Amino acid sequence: MSKSLYVTANESRSGKSAIVLGVMQEIMRKVGRPAFFRPIITVGAHPDGHKDHDIELITKHFRLDMKYEDTYGFTLREARNLINSGRRDLLIDTLLEKMGALEKEYDFVLCEGTDFMGRDPAFEFELNAELAANMGTPLLFVANGKDKTPEEVVASAQSTIETLEEKGVDIIAAIVNRLECDDCFALAKTLQCKTRCEQPLLTFAIPEVKSLGNPTVRDVVNWLGAKVLYGHGQLESLVGEFLIAAMHIGNFLEYLSQGSLVITPGDREDIILSCLASRLSSQYPDISGIVLTGGIEPNANVHRLIEGWTGVPIPILLVKEHTHMTSQKLNDLYGRIEPDDTKKIATALGTFETHVDVMELGERCLERRSSRVTPKMFEYNLIQRASAHPQRIVLPEGDSDRILQAADILIRRNVAEIIIVGEEEKVYTKASQLGLEIGDARIVDPMLYERFDDYSETYFEARQHKGVRIEDARDRMADPTYFATMMVHLGDADGMVSGSITTTAQTIRPAFEFVKTKPGFSIVSSVFFMCLRDRVLVYGDCAVNPNPNAEQLAQIAINSAETARIFGIEPRVAMLSYSTGASGKGEEVEKVIEATRLAKERDPSLLIEGPLQYDAAIDPEVAKTKAPNSDVAGRATVFIFPDLNTGNNTYKAVQRSSGAVAIGPVLQGLNKPVNDLSRGCLVDDIVNTVAITAIQAQAEKGIR
Structure with missing residues (x-):
């Protein structure tokens, strides 16, 4: 079951709030404890006294038991500043953490995108798409049909849907809102998703409802902070347009339309009186009210005249700002559903339920879990899984700045219990110089360690048949990598990560010597997690074995499938070659055929196919032609290369x-988790590799 849904539009005033109300109503019917979350809000945080409108609406109407600070991530300004300063990763990581915390505490999280009320709608669209993709939540897209022809609506909405798909977003439904057309339903049905659609796109159409889309005079009063001079009982009138009155009466009256809100300086008594008269005349449309600007009230005689009018026909408001500033403010006002406006809320919910198949939408939202996995999602899940059951990971390169920087992060995020090999004083001094906090790490100096002699004796017993003497064993154990590997071998640590300042050979040689391979396997191999824009693939072996034979290739396939499974990737294994099926011949093809046979023999339940060319393995359209009856072709998740x-x-x-993110190499086939870093690795690479090693250690203990 999916635990979240992301609702976003691509422009302002789409009526998204009403859609969110309807969706949350259906979620409330199906789950016990939902949450509401806006990753980015436009207004400032609560201490300023300004709360986000939609957060207030949803939490108050549905009585959600949530702290305000838990309902949003950043303001739009904060998000823009982080991105402009090169800290986009911090923005995404923080939002993923907040979202993950809500998913743990609540049964379902409804996310709402930005309001597109800023000056850069393209920036907001990109941000919403990136957030939805990285959160891995299915998306409901709200298209705005207001003031658009049917052709314009379809073209704009379809283009947006395709762009979202290209960005790795999993779209489950599209609602075209505020439509003004004869056959809205048929119009919405023309929209479709075109790539990797597991199910047809749900599409619905909702017509324009003026009582929802247009502001009331009361909304104007609240927006402008206006004083109501007359018409206190008529503030629910809908505003159709804002009309600045600057002409003589004869010309001005030509511009009146249904629901006009007239804006004029307070000393234009002629405009005031003509507006009042127009409401009493059947020859003119009904205006909604008058806004007097400049803080100027009508003179005493005009007041007397209005007060003597039996039942003033329209509201008259007073504001301090001049006419231009007032009109500018009103340009940002639109029909909003206030938390205490039960009439509008009922209208919104009723309209939603009338035009949307809420049962079908609710089932799709709750049953669908996005199959898309972005690099950020994968990295975030690594950290979450590792920190759920922290393992003891030893880092032998205590002299490396990057190792210490990574240790600081790992400790802060409780990813693992960190053991650093090195001289205690030197390690702490370097950490202090780098401004790091590693006080919770365990520092181990091999020569001072209480089990140093045990380690030396164990190594001597394992390697004496190779001519190793006890003195040689002690020298080996003085080497940080050998020492750290022995910690893992004897159970004093659960895994080791090294290689930031040492070679691959230096990192893995000790493991080959005494950790050894798992029973039934003769080689150690490796995989890379290839994090594409919307999924994660497993590539093996890309780092260890130069030219494996058929038996070794079969082992690599089985180990790679198990690694994929440990990290939540359903293994569908493609044994790669320059041939698909019987399309090519040669020694290398025969090797792949034999390796595939051996792998199937050892693990009959494994979904594995070979030989396959890469395009047939990854592309469903190519697979239909080259391998039409395969369960793997076109859907492969694990790719095994022949050399x-x-x-x-x-x-x-x-x-x-x-632009894929390659995480690895991840070693597999060893009895205990040992992993190698590239000497050019970044701090983030080290953090990820430690998390991977911790998860491997969890799997060794049966923790999944």
């Missing part, structure tokens, strides 16, 4: 040409 040359070059080509 290191192919795998290493392919992962780098995909990484550099598509």
Whole structure:
């Protein structure tokens, strides 16, 4: 079951608030404890006295038990500042953490996108798309049909849907709102998603409801902070348009239309009286009221005249600002549903239920879980899974600045219990110079460690058949990498990560010598997690084995499938070759055929196919032609390359040409988790690798 839904528009005044009301009403019918979350709000935070309108509306009407600070992430200004200062990752990470916390505490989280009331709607659209994709939540798109022809509505909405799909967003429904057409339903049905649609797009159309879309005179009073001079009982009149009156009466009257709110300086008694007269005349449309500007009230005689009028026909308001400023303020006013406006709320809910199949939408929202996984989502899930059951991870490179910086982050986020190998004073001094807090890390100096002799003896017993003497064993254990690996081997640590300042050979040689491979496996191999824009693939082996034979290739496939499974990726294994099926021949093709047979023999339940060309493995359309009856072709998640040359070059080509994030190499096949870093790794790479190692350690203990 899905635990969230993201509702967004692509422009202002789409009526999104009314849609959110309707969606939350249906969610309340199906789940016990929902939450409401706006990643980005336009107004400032609560201490200023200004609360977000839609947060107030939803939390108050549905009586949600939530603290205001838990209902939003950042203001739009804060989000823009973070992005402009190069801290986009901090923005996304923080929002993912807040969203994750809500999903843990509540049964369902309804997210609402930005209001598009800023000066850069393109920025807001990109931000909403990125947030929905990274949160992994299905999306409901609200298209604005107000003041558009049917052709314009379809073109704009379809273009937006396709753009959202390109950005990796999982769209489940589109509602075209505020439509003014004869056959709105048929218009909405023309919209569709075009790529990777697991189910047809749900589409609905809702006509324009003036009582929802247009502000009332009361809304004007609240928006402007106006004083009501007359017509206190007529403030619910709907405003159709704002009309500045600056002409002589004869010309001005030509511009009156139904619901006009007339804006004029307070000393224009001629305009005031003509407006009052127009409401009494059947020859003119009914205006909604008058706003007098400049803080100027009518003179005493005009007041007397109005007061003597039996039942003043329209509201008359007074504001301090001049006419131009008043009109500018009113340009930002639109029909809003206030939390205490039971009439509007009932209208919004009734309209929604009349034009939307709430049962179908509710089932789709709750049953659908997005299949899209962005790099940020994958990295966030790594951290969450690792921190759920922290493992003891040893880092032998205590002299590395990046290792210490990563340790600081890992400790702050409770990803793992960190053990750093090095001289205690040197490690703490360097950390202090870097401004880091690593007080909760355990610092271990090999030469001072109480089990140093045990470690040396264990190594001696494991390697004496290779001519190793006890003196040699002690020298080996003085080496931080050998020492850290032995900590893992003997259970004093759950996993090791190294390689930021040492070579791959230095990192994995100790593991080969005494940690050894798992029973039934003869080799250690590796995978990379390739985080594409909307999914994560597993590539193996791209780092360790230069030219595996068929038996080794089968082992790599089985281990890679298990690694995928550990990290929540359903394994569908493609054994890659330059041939699909029987389309090509040769020794290398035969190797892949034999490896596929051996892997199936060892694990009959494994979904595996080979040989497959890469395009047939990943592209559903190509698969229909090259391998039409395959359960793997076109849907592969695990890609096994025939040799290191192919795998290493392919992962780098995909990484550099598509902007994919490559996480790895992740070693597999060992009895205990040991992982290698690139010497060019970033601090974030170290954090991710430690999280991966911790999850592998959890799996070794049966924690999933």
